Amino acid sequence: MKLYPFQDGIRKILSELNLPFYLTGGTALSRFYFNHRYSDDLDFFVNDDNKFDEYCKLIFDELVNAQAEFNFVLDRKSVSKASNFMQLFLLKDNIELKIDFVNDVAPHFGEFMFDSLSNRIDSxxxxxxxxxxxxxxxxxxxxxxxxxxxxxxxxxxxxxxxxxxxxxxxxxxxxxxxxxxxxxxxxxxxxxxxxxxxxxxxxxxxxxxxxxxxxxxxxxxxxxxx
The missing domain is CATH 1.20.58 (Methane Monooxygenase Hydroxylase; Chain G, domain 1)
Structure with a gap:
């Protein structure tokens, strides 16, 4: 699946920022735990973090700067930002990757795992x-x-x-x-x-x-x- 190398490249870029986000949802399940179904999107969460806006700016700037080197385009017209949410769409070779960043106010349960890219993976x-x-x-x-x-x-x-x-x-x-x-x-x-x-x-x-x-x-x- 061509989307997965694209996902991995973006996850590597984000992991180098050393931010406290963790990968969750269907992609965490399919890529890290079970490989049971294909999942297109990346969902990154933190929990009730007052630096969320600061993190989002770092992420946005890093992805903008990485476009030429990694041969993708950040669709600025589709960017959505709210107090506890940011959504981005990245385009590469006719592939669209949706990434959600969420500052979740709900409690978190269980222990994090870590994958080969040093990304936090939800429990x-x-x-x-x-x-x-x-x-x-x-x-x-x-x-x-x-x-x-x-x-x-x-x-x-x-x-x-x-x-x-x-x-x-x-x-x-x-x-x-x-x-x-x-x-x-x-x-x-x-x-x-x-x-x-x-x-x-x-x-x-x-x-x-x-x-x-x-x-x-x-x-x-x-x-x-x-």
Missing amino acids: LRNILSNKFCAIYRFEPKDIADIWIICKSFNCDFVEILSEAKLKDASVDPVTIYDILISFPLDKLDLIKWVKEVDVEIFNKELKIIADDIFNGRKNSLAEIYI
């Missing part, structure tokens, strides 16, 4: 609680990410959902159960899988996750695979 625990917060978007990729994490991560769903609720008060186990149990399997075709999944197995395992959540149990799916 599975924190990504999972974020995915439960995001499940109300009804995005197939969020369901796929919840499924792949639960296959590999021992956890207690009562604890994870309690942590998710600290981030988003609307998080509700019964609603999450309903969303998981009623997920339309034809939507799996919208996900850019690295390797095709078995739909019947996916459906069976998603129901195991849903039942564990509904009944306030530990993640029993991980016990099957670990």
Whole structure:
């Protein structure tokens, strides 16, 4: 996938700034943990950091200065900046890379990992609680990410959902159960899988996750695979 070398080049540039951002979301899951689906965007977070604006200026200036050497273009017309958010679009060889930088006011859970580029990588625990917060978007990729994490991560769903609720008060186990149990399997075709999944197995395992959540149990799916 041509986008991945582009991602890696940009991540290397950013890592040399030694800023406290960590890579999270689908790209962290797919590039660092599981390689289960292709993820196009880069999501970098810090948590309640009062130097966020300073970091954003450093990042913007560094990327502007790196354009010629690394043969990409920063689309200045598409730059979006708010108090706790910056979004950039980089273009190279007809490839568009979206990068979000977020100063997240919500608490963080779990320990960071580090990849070969010395980038901080978010914990599975924190990504999972974020995915439960995001499940109300009804995005197939969020369901796929919840499924792949639960296959590999021992956890207690009562604890994870309690942590998710600290981030988003609307998080509700019964609603999450309903969303998981009623997920339309034809939507799996919208996900850019690295390797095709078995739909019947996916459906069976998603129901195991849903039942564990509904009944306030530990993640029993991980016990099957670990």
